Amino acid sequence: MSIIKKIHDMLSSKEISCKELTEQYLSEIDKSNGELNAYVNITPEVALEQAQKVDEKLAKGEEIGMLEGVPMTLKDNMSTKGIETTCCSKILTGYKPIYNATVWDNLESKGAVLLGKTNMDEFAMGSSCETSYFGGATNPFNTKHCAGGSSGGGASAVSGNIAAYALGSDTGGSIRQPASFCGIVGLKPTYGAVSRYGLIAYASSLDQIGPITKTVEDASIVFDAISDYDPKDSTSQGRQKGLTYDTINNDIKGMKIGIAREYLEGIRDDVKEALLNATKVYESLGAEIVYFDMPAIKYALPVYYIIACAEASSNLGRYDGIRYGFKAEHYNGTHDMMCRTRSEGFGEEVKRRILLGTYVLSAGYYDAYYKKAQNLRGTILKAFNDAFLNCDFILAPTVPMTAFEMGHAVSDPVETYLTDICTVPVNIAGLPAVSIPCGFNAKGMPIGMQLIGNKFEEAKILNAANMYEKVAKENFKDTKWGVKL
Amino acid sequence: MVTREDIENIAILSKLFVAEEDLDKLTEQMQEIVEFADAINNAPDSGEEFDNINNLSNVFREDVVVESFPSEEILKNAPEQAEDHFLVRNHT
DSSP, X not given: OOHHHHHHHHHHTTSSOHHHHHHHHHHHHHHHHHHHOOEEEEOHHHHHHHHHHHHHHHHTTOOOOTTTTOEEEEETTBOBTTBOOOTTOGGGTTOOOSSOOHHHHHHHHTTOEEEEEEOOSGGGOOSSSTTSTTOOOEETTEEEEXXXXXXXXXXXXXXXXXXSEEEEEOSSSTTHHHHHHTTSEEEEOOTTSSOOTTBOOSOTTTOOEEEEESSHHHHHHHHHHHOOOOTTSTTOOOOSSSOGXXXXXXXXXXXXXXXXXXGGTTOOHHHHHHHHHHHHHHHHTTOEEEEEOOGGGGGHHHHHHHHHHHHHHHHGGGXXXXXXXXXXXXXXXHHHHHHHHHHHHSOHHHHHHHXXXXXXXXXXXXXXXXXXXXXXXXXXXXHHHHHTTTOSEEEEESSSSSOOBTTSGGGOHXXXXXXXXXXXXXXXXXXXXXXXXXXXXXXSOEEEEEEEOSTTOHHHHHHHHHHHHHHOGGGSOOOSSSOOO | OOOHHHHHHHHHHTTOOOOHHXXXXXXXXXXXXXXXXXXXXXXXXXXXXXXOTTSOOOOXXXXXXXXXXXXXXXXXXXXXXXXXXXXXXXXX
């Protein structure tokens, strides 16, 4: 059952006050954050102040909105006015934004209770959360394993029941991959469906904010609440169709589900088996499975790293030690000051990506890498458009494997890049995709699959995901951690 | 082929220092990443440049004057400030 609806019912029926509920969450965070490392900044004053407002409203007999009083968290790259926002980088330590990200403005006005800011790979660059300046978040299913990344903290918090839901950001899989690793739901919306204003930029043409939740219904509720046109983000368009929640229980009989054979290459056997089992579930629900080829996606990974790093090298130029954040203590001249600030302030992975981005944009390499990657981006989008002529959505593994052990991802950058193979095509083409749990490996670690939709067809993929969840509940397992409602 | 000189040059462009002892390792890693990126050179070229994910072009709006942030608020985040300005010392 939807966690958000359950909390809403408990608050509305006065089974629990919002203050008591918020205190329960805060106390569980206290108990488990030492091991999960999901939160990098806990905000009890902000949470309890909001909780009090909700309780006052309830005491007056007023009705509350669905998200009102529900304790949640934001990834640490979303600007929160007056609350430290670091992107889990040393270079932004102490930075307190003077404005809110539009998503937070929106949820705050709906009465959301902010428990804190969650852990992430530094500037969202990584696949295990371990490039975080604060160390990585661990996986609630087994804390020897990572939570995934980059939105690892949010996924760990939701899976560990120390937040009812989280907002993450997804540039190359950063919502879906940790959701898959932690056995929960992660929705990467269509590019432009959710405002990016106030989201600290990594790669602007790929970044998108979305919900990380325990159930598909919760993802639908949160998506409907945050998807809106925002004049402050010129690439935003908002939800193009009605509320996704209205069609979440529709019959999916007759739906055509496409499986691109390329997505099944090079993935672990247990992941493949779980995915094929899911196709059987869908067939039993009356859907039809169609196989097809999509050769263009084999170029997705290099295209992604070229474009993402190129955009990052430009976006991260703003960290110069002058306007905000960390500044080197000793220097001689302004060039030296900037170089020292950036060299001491950025971690290894961030520096590697800035250097790669600068390389592919520099004279002599621009045509061979950046321009070629942009051309291929068109080819990949066209391949998706062609696929959607013959199917309603594409079903694919989210990650070729289950959660890595802590320390594994940092040892080999290129090998780690390869694990993003299934998630990046969606960002390159600007499509929506939702990752949901579809099984466990022999060691009990969750396996995820993603439903990839055509642009602005969040309703369709959430509908199909929800129908799967209803009949495959055993794959949506709870963990031992946190608040038990 | 990525050389040590390439890394030194792009480090200057990126305003980053690369320590002498890290240069070989980084050159090797960058070479590996660039080889991996080279895969795209075998791809068929559609010839069309793609720089528009949303099919949006020229997003215009009326030039409406809105209130800006007070400078003292903005300056609060600056490591150093003086007389309503960001302070950049030439050396310490």
